[in-house]
Amino acid sequence: MNRKAPVKRARAKQKRLSADDRRSEFVIKATELFAEEGFGGGTRALARKLGVTQPLLYRYFPSKDDLIKEVYRKVYLEPLEIGWEKVLADRSRPLRIRLQEFYEVYTDAIFNRKWLRIYLYSGLKGLDINRWYVGMVKDKILTRILRECRHDAGLAMQSRPSAAELELAWVFHGGIFYYGVRKYIYEAPVLEDKARMISDALDIFLAGFERMAESATDRRRAPIKIVG
């Protein structure tokens, strides 16, 4: 056998990229792959998506875990790039409008198959970054929303929201989040008008907050008991 034949390489395309480009291409395609297959997705499948061979991955990342960490970083930090802090805090505009705009922008950022699946997969792994993100939502979004609500209702300011208030905000926030899960994870039919969904959810949240604020001032809430 002539093993020395200079096999004229019929490679589809010799894709010679700069190190930075190749590296970020790895992260992008890895995000897509892991979003679909979970983090158990293979490095060979990933290389195939790039049109390169598998060992090349290890020129850019010491291990698969390091690649995964980069995927986390990118996914979790992406939605934070929108400056929604100011949207919520800008008291020159009506609270209702601010909340509506914030949730429209926020859900625009995270309601897509890729983000939601990576988020759920990493949540199931119980990673620190996931806990950090949940804490961030609590501190930077829900606490801020509650502060604005209290201000809007003319209530006394307090450094930290009560546990019940916070839970109210979480249930509201979670309800909206679950809309994205139903649409992009379960692929179930949903009310197509997302803005309308947010608007309706806001209606009942704000009404509920006012009710709770009122009842908290005059009478103590009677505990609910269920017998049966």
Add this chain to the structure above:
Amino acid sequence: MNRKAPVKRARAKQKRLSADDRRSEFVIKATELFAEEGFGGGTRALARKLGVTQPLLYRYFPSKDDLIKEVYRKVYLEPLEIGWEKVLADRSRPLRIRLQEFYEVYTDAIFNRKWLRIYLYSGLKGLDINRWYVGMVKDKILTRILRECRHDAGLAMQSRPSAAELELAWVFHGGIFYYGVRKYIYEAPVLEDKARMISDALDIFLAGFERMAESATDRRRAPIKIVG
């Protein structure tokens, strides 16, 4: 080499079980394993949990996939065994009480690490059984709740709830569901009093439903589009 030495077996315990017992033990332990590791969890790790060897699995299940299917069946069908249909429909009791009791019982059934994790893992796989469950929640729970709400508010009965109403119910339901996810998946601190959380969520849902019902009587809403 004396390869025929009758090695007196020092097995910890010869656990000789009946076929039925062994089989259900496989399903139980597989549920625990897959809940923690995902369905990528290995058959050897599963066997180790049972204190048996790995090939034994294949005496009871043709393949790992068949075992997984049994896990699905068990997990998805378990919460259905409570007869919550009657709890919701029993009009001799106040609606508010019925809803409170239903959600307390329902969440007692599904708010645990095992159930929620299996549910999320299988949801990410996009299986038919998951779609079936979501459809079941819609038809058997949310639609029924809305029907009872309409009846309670003295509104005209309609065979199927409007898309906006359904979405309202979904956001409410999802908000409660997300409480379980936060507690058992993210292991984040939550308001410990689950009944109180349900009660508060119900307050704002019912108030929101009434508001929507009122506004629907005087002015017409724009038509809503549903997309699969």
Add this chain to the structure above:
DNA sequence: ATCTCTGGTGATCGATCGATAAACTGCGCC
């Protein structure tokens, strides 16, 4: 034209995966 640096490949290793076949062992039955 050649040297060199670096992006990229081919071959392969050890571990682990799901699955199979054959041997063994303990319990119930006659």
Add this chain to the structure above:
DNA sequence: GGCGCAGTTTATCGATCGATCACCAGAGAT
């Protein structure tokens, strides 16, 4: 008390996984 079957193990296969190594090739500098 020995037979037989059902429950279990030992050994092993082929595929696939992440990772490593030596080598190749193409673009820019000289």
